[in-house]
């Protein structure tokens with residue numbers, strides 16, 4: 001077994017681990033990073049960018065939101081079911097963190113919203129070498145971060161997962177990591193866990209969240225996110241924090257593999273959404289906020305909703321553009337919808353349906369034809385009257401479901417990975433169920449991100465990546481305080 005010693009050992013080289021590594025390097029600390037996969041960047045390599053408020057770019061572009069407003073918005077949204085001190089420190093740091101990343105060489109586009117009424121806090125990264133931002137743009141950021149950490153002398157051990165923490169008395173003082181051909185025993189004054197949660201572990205999702213992967217939920221599974229850090233922390237006494245999925249209302253089709261851009265038409269406010277009893281259950285315009293519409297689905301049988309569209313609405317969207325254009329996908333998804341639908345239906349016959357009448361569509365989707373007919377008739381009457389007495393959908397979105405072709409989409413939860421698992425305090429120190437600090441042990445990013453009280457906050461977009469990066473920086477700043485305390489205690493003992 002190879003022996004290594006360092007000031008800080010970091011487990012995971014996603015955005016959280018990388019931010020911690022750079023901050024450690026900036027303060028002259030000796031840091032080692034153990035990463036399970038062969039590449040750095042973690043899930044952020046698939047994402048677009050982090051949250052920030054009062055960044056230099058926002059100020060230059062006169063984006064009006066302040067950190068005070070964002071803080072109040074956040075705390076109200078979660079009913080204060082998040083550590084307010086931690087949220088304060090995260091938000092107050094977040095603008096300067098965007099500047100820090102920029103100074104490192106990361107380029108950002110105009111701060112973006114997730115949907116029209118959300119805030120412009122999403123600092124979408126520009127791809128390397130210029131061009132327009134798009135899916136996976138944040139990989140350009142993690143590349144810069146990885147290079148910066150190496151420049152600062154951080155040692156990376158790739159394809160070398162950590163497998164165990166070493167705890168002596170009240171302290172965590174190291175870890176064991178193992179590559180294909182070597183085992184390492186690492187001694188460190190502080191260990192930071194940043195392993196990205198359990199999004200690739202259906203058993204944990206079932207056990208701790210109660211959702212069955214592929215049935216109740218489909219989401220991006222990032223290989224290697226097995227909950228390692230969470231399990232290692234629990235083994236040394238960490239408390240369990242609220243666990244959830246970062247999810248929204250979606251379908252089995254979501255994901256880059258399908259290539260079905262028409263899904264964006266099914267996310268428009270003029271759709272009709274019913275539950276398995278063919279009853280309308282929501283103002284469909286809240287589809288813009290996937291996390292809230294997910295909550296509606298969670299109340300329904302099978303956590304499923306049935307989305308119904310018709311060719312006349314698609315045609316309206318084709319001619320006039322959609323109500324909710326995407327800041328990421330800059331095209332009209334209603335263009336070529338029918339052809340794209342047919343192609344996607346071949347791949348996903350269990351999720352996509354098409355018929356020439358509402359009754360026939362109901363049969364195909366496993367719904368009651370008579371009840372669906374009744375619901376559609378009632379809804380169409382509301383559209384004709386320009387007044388939705390049931391759920392108060394805005395008049396401009398009330399387009400009747402009528403035409404020659406009817407399209408159906410079965411919707412379940414979809415998401416980006418897990419949230420939470422390790423209990424921490426505002427210093428990112430890992431604590432027991434009884435709130436006792438496990439000295440020397442810190443958790444950041446997804447493994448510790450239990451701040452949304454069950455409904456992810458798309459309203460302040462970029463939030464999980466923002467939590468990861470800012471948490472990485474803040475944790476190391478708290479570790480510096482901890483080291484100073486250890487040193488002071490040592491000197492006192494000597495005297």
Ligand SMILES: Cc1cc2nc3c(=O)[nH]c(=O)nc-3n(C[C@H](O)[C@H](O)[C@H](O)COP(=O)(O)OP(=O)(O)OC[C@H]3O[C@@H](n4cnc5c(N)ncnc54)[C@H](O)[C@@H]3O)c2cc1C
Pocket residue numbers: 011012013014015016017034035036037039040041042043044045046047048049050051160161162163194195196197220222223224225226228229415416417444445446447461462463464465466468
């Ligand atoms: C498609 C997609 C798009 C997204 N877009 C955005 C976005 O635009 N904005 C936003 O805010 N969020 C976005 N997210 C979420 C965001 O990417 C995550 O919140 C963020 O990456 C979490 O960072 P992390 O460092 O905690 O974990 P991760 O990025 O998941 O990194 C964890 C790392 O730990 C490693 N690891 C796991 N186990 C071990 C072990 N035992 N030992 C060593 N290493 C280990 C993993 O290999 C991985 O590299 C997106 C997610 C997805 C799936």
